[in-house]
Amino acid sequence: MLETSPTTRVRWPEFAHVVFDCDSTLSTIEGIDVLAEGLGLEAEVTALTDAAMAGEVDLGDIYGARLEMLRPTEQAVAGLRAAYKRNVVPHAGAVIAALRELGTKVYVVSGGLVEPVAEFAVHLGVDPANVRGVQARYNELSGEWWRPGQAHENEFAGFEAGALTRSNGKPEVIRDLLAKSCGLTMLVGDGASDLQAADTVDLFVGFGGVAHRERVATGAPVYIRANTLAPVLPLAAGPGGRDRLTSPEALRTFERGIELVERGDVLFQEDDKREQLRAALASGETQR
Amino acid sequence: MTKHSILIADKLGAAGLDLLEDLKDIDADVRIGLEKGELLEIIDTYDALIVRSATKVDADVIAAGSRLAVVGRAGVGVDNIDVAAATRKGIVVMNTPQANSIATAEQTMGLMLAASRHTARAHVSVATGDWSRSEFTGIELAGRTLGIIGFGRIGREVARRARGFQMEVVAYDPYVSEQVARDQAVTLVELDELLAKSDVVSLHCALSPATRHLLDEAALGKLKHGAIVVNAARGDLVDEEALAVALASGHVLAAGIDVFSTEPPAPDNPLVGHPGVVHTPHLGASTHEAQRDVAVQVVEQVVDAVRGDGIRNSVNFPFEMDAEMKPWLELAHAMGRIQFAMAPERIDRIEIEARGDAIEDSIRAVATGTLAGLLAGFLTDSVNLVNAPALAAEHGIAVAEAHGIGSRDYPNMISCRVAWDGGDRTMSGVVFENREGRIVQVSHYHLDAEPRGVILLMLSKDMPGVIGEVGTLLGNHRVNIAEWRLGRDKEGGQALSFINLDSPPGDHVLEELADVPAVVKAMVVEL
Structure with a gap:
């Protein structure tokens, strides 16, 4: 957690690592819901997803059940790449590009199937080595697998259960991912599993721009309720970052983010934290 | 030295023929322009046949080729080969898809330039004594966006060249990863976005039911006004009628066309002679270099295949095979044979697992090898990796990829579980550094058995004296034991023996073995 500066000078830190959730955070879709739609099992799956994201049931209990219900083919899962890309949350690409411009390390940690999430992350400019998700297995001996040069529908054959298929697993994955790193870490996400990782990182930013979840809104130290990730840039970069941004797109995104803070679209659990950010940005002070 | 004979039935580039001449283990005959009857008469003396498009390799030729193992097509299209008949008979059919990439990419650039600068019409105008310049003012490619549909080998070569022309390149290919595109400095987009963004659209995908008329009226309608369309891939990727309409309205500025829905195009083909079209008679691969490369490549591939050194670019082989795979395939084949021999009922399902870096990407190879071994146990037709x-x-054996069925822990291991009505059996094997295969698990028995030659498989009670008694019995019948490998479930339980013999024991020996009280079951597999 951030410590309030003991001195009278107002400061806002610059984060070295920013971890994003994927579904309903970087993209407006939930991958699993899109797979369900394709199979006409939308209602059943959405109900389970919502219950897990709202923290009513444990993800571990429903993770396998959802996939078993859908048994998506490898090709259907690959189709999610396009679905993610078509539904980018506003400013996701711009924020990531700006953070990379600053040398901030960007990660994507998702409970979704890793292959399309990684494709989407790379599309947004994230190093594929910084992406974590759930590995599905497919039956490569499906259909007429022996005919070369033809697109085969590889059937679903299970997934690798691990930390990300449990509700409380995200902290573990983030700890592993950042084990040898130094500097402050910010996590941005929409769900209960992200909120559970709040204590693992230095600042958790709840994102309600796609899906508003009451538990996350009230539990997150900072909560974005606008449908854009632009506020993540000033929150992660602080005034020190702003001074080093040069590309017009990055600066525009930064200003847009501040505008949303000013407009009250970013909620702070503690009022003085909001004031701290505003004052820091005004005075140009940063805590390095 | 085993000699392999190859018949070259169509004109082949000299570089390919030179290559064959230097190979001591290959007898190559060049017989161009054979009548079908002549071909049928001589084909049974050849291991491989190399053709281009003139020779028709139909079901009769396939049937007559009793030794035929490989048919190589110097070029891409295999319309002149009955691939289904070849597959049924276990004959590998291969083509040479890589050799024409550069030639096709260069032809594409030529068409793109010619279309953007009205080169063909301008040429004709000068030839007919005109000097009109203003009507042939063109557009520049620099700074414009090229949309590549199909980002395979040719698409990537086109992208490299277009970047040299200072074009922005976007590509649509649902089977290509972001990383591959990024490495080529190309942005992957959806088809609709590509159509909306591109000033030039070039097709480089294969023709399939999904891509037939990919550029139809609706897709052409999504293009920018004044876009250029280039097709050096397959004619049917474009709805020619719709393209002609779009050209007439000016929505599409120009088109560069090397391929047609029927070739040569029908006299009423709306694109032929259209003022907005620059066209060529399917010349994509027609360079001296490509013809040379095609000849060399087909010879190299066919020679590798008849020597058993690997199978590349096959249109009917279930996987790409290299020499590294050989010991694994032999092991899988042996496991299939042994599984068949040990199964008490008809096997109706088989699950295959391939674990470890060396083998996990080769699940299809392992499955194919195992199935070939299993089928060889009961099919009188010749079974091989092709069929x-x-x-x-056809025989109702279901196949699936499995995970975690093998219970032993080796860095690289293959396992197969066969199931029949009422039971199943799992077997695992490994290949060691010296490339020798071992069977390390059969059901719950752990052992280290060499799957080679004549194997006596014996299930017996685990009690003192059994090995001596069985050894004496075999010795009495002059059957020599080379290796005896044994695994048991628990002390005093049952033991499974893999006994490598120097010669097959007769049925009477097996009958006597069955009478030994400690022997539960005994059978012989000859690999």
Whole structure:
């Protein structure tokens, strides 16, 4: 957690690592819901997803059940790449590009199937080595697998259960991912599993721009309720970052983010934290 | 030295023929322009046949080629070869898809330039004594966006060249990863976005039911006004009528066309002679270099195949095979044979697992090898890696990829579980550094058995004296034991023996073995 500066000078830190959730955070879709739609099992799956994201049931209990219900083919899962890309949350690409411009390390940690999430992350400019998700297995001996040069529908054959298929697993994955790193870490996400990782990182930013979840809104130290990730840039970069941004797109995104803070679209659990950010940005002070 | 004979039935580039001449283990005959009857008469003396498009390799030729193992097509299209008949008979059919990439990419650039600068019409105008310049003012490619549909080998070569022309390149290919595109400095986009963004659209995908008329009226309608369309891939990728309409309205500025829905195009083909079209008679691969490369490549591939050194670019082989795979395939084949021999009932399902870096990407190879071994146990037709999977499906044997069925822990290991009505059996094997295969697990028995030659498989009670008694019995019948490998479930339980013999024991020996009280079951597999 951030410590309030003991001195009278107002400061806002610059984060070295920013971890994003994927579904309903970087993209407006939930991958699993899109797979369900394709199979006409939308209602059943959405109900389970919502219950897990709202923290009513444990993800571990429903993770396998959802996939078993859908048994998506490898090709259907690959189709999610396009679905993610078509539904980018506003400013996701711009924020990531700006953070990379600053040398901030960007990660994507998702409970979704890793292959399309990684494709989407790379599309947004994230190093594929910084992406974590759930590995599905497919039956490569499906259909007429022996005919070369033809697109085969590889059937679903299970997934690798691990930390990300449990509700409380995200902290573990983030700890592993950042084990040898130094500097402050910010996590941005929409769900209960992200909120559970709040204590693992230095600042958790709840994102309600796609899906508003009451538990996350009230539990997150900072909560974005606008449908854009632009506020993540000033929150992660602080005034020190702003001074080093040069590309017009990055600066525009930064200003847009501040505008949303000013407009009250970013909620702070503690009022003085909001004031701290505003004052820091005004005075140009940063805590390095 | 085993000699392999190859018949070259169509004109082949000299570089390919030179290559064959230097190979001591290859007898190559060049017989161009054979009548079908002549071909049928001589084909049974050849291991491989190399053709281009003139020779028709139909079901009769396939049937007559009793030794034929490989048909190589110097070029891409295999319309002149009955691939289904070849597959059924276990004959590998291969083509040479890589050799024409550069030639096709260069032809594409030529068409793109010619279309953007009205080169063809301008040429004709000068030839007919005109000097009109203003009507042939063109557009520049620099700074414009090229949309590549199909980002395979040719698409990537086109992208490299277009970047040299200072074009922005976007590509649509649902089977290509972001990383591959990024490495080529190309942005992957959806088809609709590509159509909306591109000033020039070039097709480089294969023709399939999904891509037939990919550029139809609706897709052409999504193009920018004044876009250029280039097709050096397959004619049917474009709805020619719709393209002609779009050209007439000016929505499409110009088109560069090397391929047609029927070739040569019908006299009423709306694109032929259209003022907005620059066209060529399917010259994409027609360079001296490509013809040379095609000849060399087909010879190299066919020679590798007849020597058993690997199978590349096959249109009917279930996987790409290299020499590294050989010991694994032999092991899988042996496991299939042994599984068949040990199964008490008809096997109706088989699950295959391939674990470890050396082998996990080769699940299809392992499955094919296992199926070939299993089918060889009961099919009198010749079974090989080409026809095994299809034959297994015909015989109602279901196949699936499995995870975690093998219980032993080796860095690289293959396992197969066969199931019949009322039971199943799992077997695992490994290949060691010296490339020798071992069977390390059969059901719950752990052992280290060499799957080679004549094997006596014996299930017996685990009690003192059994090995001596069986050894004496075999010795009395002059059957020599080379290796005896044994695994048991628990002390005093049952033991499974893999006994490598120097010669097959007769049925009477097996009958006597069955009478030994400690022997539960005994059978022989000859690999």
